[in-house]
Amino acid sequence: MTEPVQDQYRVLFEHSADAMLIIDGGRFIDCNEAALRMLGYAVRADLFATHPSQLSPPFQLDGASSYDKANEMIAIAMERGSHRFEWIHRKRDGTDFPVEVLLTPIPAGGRLLLHVVWRDITQRKQSEEQLRLAKYVTDSTSEGIIVTDMDLRIIEVNPAYCDLLGYDRDEVLGRNAGFAKSGRHDEVFYQRIWESLNQAGNWQGEIWDRKKNGEVFPIYLRLNTIFDATGRPCYYTGLFSDITHQKRTEEQLEELAFNDALTGLPNRALFHQRLKQELTRCQRHESKLALLFIDLDRFKHVNDSLGHSNGDTLLIEVGERIRRAVRSVDTVARMGGDEFTVILLDLNDEYTVTDVATKILAKVIHPVWIDRHEIIPHLSIGISLYPRDGESVDDLTRHADMAMYHAKSEGGDRFHFFQEEMNRESGRRLALENEMSVGLNSGQFVPYFQPVYELDSGLLVGMEALVRWQHPERGLIMPDEFIPLAEETGLIIRLGYSVLQQACRQVKQWVDEYSRELYLAVNLSARQFHSSDLIEQVRRILNESGFPPGCLTLEITESMMMGRIERTLNQLTQLRAAGLNLAIDDFGTGYSSLSYLQRFPVNTLKIDRSFIRDILTDRNSRAIIRAIISMARAMELDVIAEGVENTDQLAYLKELKCQKAQGYLFSRPLPADQFAQLLADGGEWHRPVGLPCR
Structure with a gap:
């Protein structure tokens, strides 16, 4: 090689970006600056003093011995004239790094040297690893x-x-x-x-x-x-x-959100949404629509007697019958419980609504067979019209609901259009409800006491507590004006416990004052009787008042007892276990209860006043009274006749050996101060006290 060529080669050798080294017989004899930088050596002498095997870890990545593999690579290079491969090298500080190696044998002066080129491929390997990882992520x-x-x-x-x-x-x-x-x-x-x-x-x-x-x-x-x-x-x-x-899932959630899970009909939310949309359309096109509010009559009796599962079956069938009675463009919705609504679109006049309501009644009021029971659904329908009866969802719904209650009050199985008088009546009912709530908080509801007499001796043996409303402005209000609303709103529970508490305290005071045993009878409402905390509340009142349980009689109507027989029996058994007496009020007017009477742990039967009223003129009434007294005597039950108003009635009852009686012949219900005077006078019956009142 001539000197100029050698000089050019030397320049390339020294200034190459890749590391270049010359190996002779297993020793480094030359290298460039790039090799020193790559390996971490400051001067060539230090590198030349290092054996090539010291620049590799003991093993390569494939697990092969670096020494054996290096000899293998050199042999290949010698055979082929050059060989390129990847290698793991080790720097002077012990750091391993990947390189691409090119081995080329070169003859020099009769010897065979190895020209070695190393290219650091750390960055390339990192890129390849990133690509490999990215591909793995992409594929997986x-x-x-x-x-x-x-x-x-x-x-x-x-x-x-x-x-x-x-x-x-x-x-x-x-x-x-x-x-x-x-x-x-x-x-x-x-x-x-x-x-x-x-x-x-x-x-x-x-x-x-x-x-x-x-x-x-x-x-x-x-x-x-x-x-x-x-x-x-x-x-x-x-x-x-x-x-x-x-x-x-979204569709299912939407269906759950807007469709009734039991019947599959639109629910309350979807009904409101559709009615709002249809009202907007009606306003735009100046068209009319009708809203029908439908409520099943006496549905609670089905649930109580046949169970909720059979009640659900009835609701499904009723919903389907209503749907079949209207057009596909109309909306039938279940509002909850036993309430349904129908939106009738594109009406010409009221007669169309009348036809549809009549058709719904005709389709629904047919027998349904459920679990071998024949059930005939009954319903009441209230109707409001847009725009006559309101222009908003709330107004139309409220007015249709009011019309439905009007239909229900007329006996059900009919429909009724909304009238403005209903709105005024609703306002009066709302005001009365608010006044009742205030009255309960301020002690306006007080017990009146009607004495009960033993017919043989003529002695006063007890009394029935009857609630009266002493209104600060309207004076004394009789129960028939507020009890139905109290039942409907749920205030009857608070009212019932308030009367029971006041009556127990008052009678306990009389018992102590006059040193005589008196029994107290108090009516239970249906809501009270079926409430889960009845036993707890009665015990609390007795403990607070000190009134003996054996002197308290709770009166329950016959119809109340015939709902859920087993639940009723359990409730009555717990009351008797607490030492209380139980009476069936209005006996003889309920549902075939004679067959159940022997199962119920009652003490007393109270003959309904309707039989007493007709005792002198109606043979059937006399027969019923005789049967009740005879049966009660055989079952060792007390009998009390309600509503005795004249001496002829009294004489007949004494002839039949009726034990006790109450009514206007003896006394009307009295406030506490007047009843106290009755006790002070000895409590014997000689003449009517007070005048009968309607």
Whole structure:
């Protein structure tokens, strides 16, 4: 080699970016600056004093011995004239790093030297690892991934994309990305996607695609534009998520949110939504609609006697019958419980509504067979009209509800249109309810006491406590004016316990004052009797007042006892176990209870006043009274006749050996101070006290 060539070679050798070394017989004899920097040596002498084997870890990444593998690589280079391979080298400080090695044998002065070129490939290996990791993530993700060129030709997809659409990879590569369009979206939809991609570089949203088998399904798609180093767009990527399950769940949740779970009809929320929409349409087109509010009559008796499961079956059948009675454009909804509504659209006059309401009654009031029981549904329908009876959802609903209660008050199985008088009546009822609440808080409800006499001796043996409302402005209000509303609103429970508490305290005071035993009878309302805390509340009142349980009789009507027989029996048994006496009030007017009477732990039967009233004129009434007294005597039960108003009635009852009686012949119900005077006078009956009142 001539000197100029040698000089050029030396310049290239020294200034190469790659590390270059010369090995002679297993020793370094030359190297460039890049080799020193790469290996961490300051001067060549230090490197030359190091054996090449010291620049490698004991083993390579494949587990092979570095020494053995180095000899193998040198042998290959000698055989081929050069050899390129990857290697793990070790720096002077012990740090390992990857290099690409090129071994080239070169003859020099009769010897064979090795020319070694090392290129640090740390960054390349890191990039390869990142690419490998990215590919692993792409291939293992459950979301479909697609890459296209700027002409939307597919250049890469992952396995999830193929699984999603049902294609093999080779079937989609090279195809236009729009090949799987569902046909559900118009051009405007796709135009908006392109506008977003061009302006913002991305788009995301729900879209429908078509699988290879033709199935159309929903996906959530995220599109992004990929830019090169110069900022030019070069690829599009799409990320696909199958949202079939999510959409199905949303539909189910929407159905649960807007449809009644029992009947499948629209529920209260959807009813309000549709009525609001239809009112807007009616206002725009100046059309009319009607709202029907439907309530099943005596449905509670079905639940109580046959159970809630059979009650549900009846509701399903009634809802279906109502639906079949109207047009498909009309809306039938279940508001909850035993209440349904119907929205009738595009009405010409009231006669159309009358026809529909009549048809609903005719279709619904037919026997339903449930668990071998024949049940005939009964219903009341209230009707309000738009715009005559209101222009808002609340007004129309409230007025239809009021009309329904008016139909119910007339006996049910009929319909009634809303009238303004109902609105005024509703206002009066609301005012009365508020006044009752105030009255309960301020002690306006007080017990009046009607004495009960033993017929043989004429002695006063007890009394029945009856509630009166001492109104500060309206004076004394009788029970028939407020008890029905108290029952309806639930105030009857507070009222009942208040009367029981006051009566127990008052009678306990009389017992102590006059040193005589007196029994007290107090009526229980249906709500009280079926409440879960009845026993607890009665015990509390007895403990607070000191009134002996054996002197307290709770009166329960016959009809109340015939609802849920087993539950009734359990409640009565607990009351008797607490030491209380039990009486069946209005006996003889209920439901075939004679067959159950022997099961109920009662002490007393109170003959209904309707039989006493007709005792002198009606043979059937006399027969019923004789039967009741005879049966009670056989069962060792007390009998009390209610509503005795004249001496002829009294004489007949004494003839039949009736034990006790009460009524206006003896005394009207008295306030506490007047009843105290009756006790002070000895308590014997000689003449009527006070005048009968209506």
